[in-house]
Amino acid sequence: MKALSRFLFGTLRGRLIISVALVHAVMMSLFMIDLTTRQRDMLLDRQIEEATALSQALATSSAGWIAANDVAGLQELVDAQLRYPEIVFVFLTDKDGRVLAGTDKSRQGQFMLDLPLEANLTVLSSTPSLVDVVVPAMIAERHVGWARVGIGQKAASEKLAQIVRSGVIYTLIAILTGSIIAWFMGSQITRRLYAIQKTMDVVRSGNRLARSTLTGDDESAIMAREFNSMLDDLSERGAELRESETKLQTIFARSRDAIGVSKNGIHVFVNPAYVFMFGYDSADELIDTPIINLIAPESREMVRKYVQSRAQGLPTPSDYEVNGLRKNGCTFIMDVRTSTYVLQDEQYTLVILRDITERKQAEEKIRRQINYLTALQDIDRTIAADFNMYTSLNALIAKTISLLKVDAAAILLINFNTDTLEFFAGKGFHTEAIKTAHMKVGESYAGRAAIEKRIVKFPNPKDESDDLFFTNFLYKEKFSSYYGVPLIIKGQAIGVLEAYQRSLIKRDQEWLDFLNSLAGQAAVAISNAKLFDNLQNSNKELIQAYDATIEGWSRAMDLRDRETEGHTQRVATLTVQLAQKMGISETDILHIRRGALLHDIGKIGVSDSILRKPDRLTPEEWKEMRLHPVYAYEMLALIPYLKPALDIPYCHHEKWDGSGYPRGLKKEEIPLVARLFAVADVYDAITSDRPYRKSWTKEHALQYIREQSGAHFDPQIVEKFLELIKE
Known part of the structure; x- marks a missing residue:
């Protein structure tokens, strides 16, 4: 059965x-x-x-x-x-x-x-x-x-x-007849197929040269010929594959990259570069060992997560960096590239490794240098933007601590009167002792750095400090190392940049070079700050001289016109008060005061006969008198220092309604400072005695000011002036 x-x-x-x-x-x-x-x-x-x-x-x-x-x-x-x-x-x-x-x-x-x-x-x-x-x-x-x-x-x-029974009988006869015919035809067809199968069995047993001898034009013969052709192709491809395998093995053997294959995390193949990278003598030492053993402990957890994610089909980085572990226990940085493939239903992982330790060190060095350059640029900008020496040096000290990885830093400056180094700025100290630092140039480490113009460091086997203050200071602050760098300008030491560390760390030449650069920046900051201070002092003295000259011109005008003696000082004071009431900046108020003092400077160009005439002026005389603002402009416009003060002498006789002189300006065409001064000038004039009239009372004067609001004066300024007088 x-x-x-x-x-x-x-x-x-x-x-x-x-x-x-x-x-x-x-x-x-x-x-x-x-x-x-x-x-x-x-x-x-x-x-x-x-x-x-x-x-x-x-x-x-x-x-x-x-x-x-x-x-x-x-x-x-x-x-x-x-x-x-x-x-x-x-x-x-x-x-x-x-x-x-x-x-x-x-x-x-x-x-x-x-x-x-x-x-x-x-x-x-x-x-x-x-x-x-x-x-x-x-x-x-x-x-x-x-x-x-x-x-x-x-x-x-x-x-x-009866019909159904007959049909069943005929059906059975038809099935039987068809089966017999099928058996006969099948025998004829399969006999030739079995001949092809026999050839397959021979090939399967190892005879790759066996070929089918079936002939004819039917499907079996065609199948036999295709089978023979396939065997020929396979033989040719087998030879090519063996040649490719030989080439691939040669490539793997000569590759500078470490190449390995693992299955379930176990090495099954490694090339010579792989063996050499990890410091082993032969591939046999690595075959059948876990690949995780070659990963540094600090990187193993990350690698395990990647392996688990890849096994679960989750998105996993195929290119990453980890720390490798050599046979001698040393670690190094390697670039890892992975890919998986399936062979005979088994999943394998191909890894290509490259030792990138030197590259990473070079990148780190470049990053440090970029940070150093950026820091120097930041310090340059700070120095250029703010000539305050304390601000600049504190910024430099902060950069010194952060970029050089030191615990504290300080700047000592030379007092050339006493020839001593004194504390100026510092950060990172636990005590206030550094602020009392006071040592002769040439003494202690900082003094030696200043006089010898070189870096002095502690501890140094050749140096033994006999400075009791310095020894106690290091002990209290728990400092283990010290670097002192002289601050030099034009060959002369002006101070010392100090760096302190609470642990012994070996510093390379790159670190020392950057420390020297920071010291150079500190020296530049100090020099610039002193130059700026000197320039400010010079400017201040020059401004004082200018203002004294203006005061002299103002008094000279009062002496020339006895009738208005004291008017200039009073109206200048009142104009400044009104400007402050209007919220004008102090810098602009300085120029307003100068303009107020010089408001009648143009009268120098008016003849004494007109200026001192006790009677009313004739139309021709008034015409000349009204030219004194133009004379003022011509006198002062050529002096750059007085240009910001020119609006009052030139425009103080202009009126809000445009009826003033010399140019007939109106409303906002008149400069604000001239509109301010006009109110103060008229008020002082009408409240002061003149030879041809008595002074007005305060109430009478204020009423006049109100009446002239919108005609002679700016209405908004009149409101502020009335508030000022009331106060």
Whole structure:
């Protein structure tokens, strides 16, 4: 049985036989179903025709008896119908459905409730087991009753069953015949296929030179030729593959990058560069060992997470940096590039490693140098933006601590009067002792750095400090190392930059060079600050000289015009107060005061006869008098220092409504400072005695100022002036 099953389901020939048999079975089954259905429908139609004909004949013959209500005659008519074996029942009723006669005599006198409502031939049932037909009994088109006949399908069913049995027999014969034909054809087809399979078995056993000898033009021969061609291609590709493997092994062996392959985290292959990178003697020392052993402890957790993520199919970096661990225990930085591949359902990981320690060190050095340069630029900007020596040096000290990684730093400056170094600025100290530092140039470490103009450091095996203050200072602050760098300008030491560290750390030349650069920046900051202080002092002295000159000019004007003596100082003071009330900046107020003092400087160009005339001036004299603002402009415009003060001398006689002189300006065309001064000037003039009139009272003067608001004066300034006088 097992052999038969293996033949039928395990061989091409057996499956062909089963396939043909199944096809025949399905086709014959469909044919028999269709045939049976058609025969059954045909027999049913014939049975309906017979029942209809019988019912119509019975209705015709029984109509008179139904009308006569001849029950006995009707019963004889019903009994006569029983000679037909297919008759199931016969009933004759009146038109109301009351049974008069029938095959079931027990129903006589009962009513049939399922009869049609109208007198028409009706098929009440047409199932395979029963055809029920009712026909109206008519006399001269008058409905008198019903004839109902039921016919079964016993004979038809037997005939149909006989047809089905014949069909089954024919189906089995067709299946058997098809199977025999399939077996024969399968034998012819598979015989040639088995010949190809035999060649395959020979090749599988190791004979790669075996070839099929099948000939012909059928599919088997074509398959044999394709198989032989495939074997030829495989042989050629095998040779190419072996050559590629040789080349790949050569590349791996000569690669400067470390290349390794792992499965489940275990080494299965490493190239010579891989062995050399980690300091091993041979690849055998690494094969079958966990790859995690070559990762430095601080990087192992990260690598484990990457391995787990990759195993779970999660997004994982394929290029990253970790610390490697050599055989001798030394660590180094390596660039890791990974990729996974599947071979024979096993997942492998290919890693390409590169020692980037030197590159990272170079990058770190470049970063430090960039930070150093950036810091120097920041210090340069601080020095250029703020000539305050304390601010600049504190910024430099902060950069010294942050970039040189020291704990504290200080700047000592030389007091050339006492030839001593004194504390100026510092940061990072735990005590206040550094602020009392006071040492002779040439003494202690800082003094030696200043006089020798070189870096002095502590501890130095050749140096032993006998400075008790310095020794106690180092002890209290817990400093272990010290660097002192001289601050030199034009060959002269002006101070010392000190750097302190609470731990012993070896410093390289790059560090010392940057410390020297910071010292140079500190020296530049000190020099610039002193130059700026000197310049400020010079400017201050020059400004004082200018202001003294202006004061002198103002007094000279008062001496020339005795009538207005004291007016200039009073109106200058009042104008400054009004400007402050208006919120004008102190810098602008300085220029306002100078302009107020010089407001009548143009009268130098007016003749004494006009200036000192006790009577009213003639029109010609007024014309010359009104030129004094122009004279003032011509005198002062050429002096850059007095240009910001020029608006008052030139425009103080302009009026808000445009009726003033010398240019007839109006409203905002008149400079603000001139509008301020105009109010103060008129107020002082009318509240002061003149030879030709007495001074006005304060109330009278203020009333006049109010009246001239919007005509002579700016209304907003008048409001501020009135508030000022009230205060």
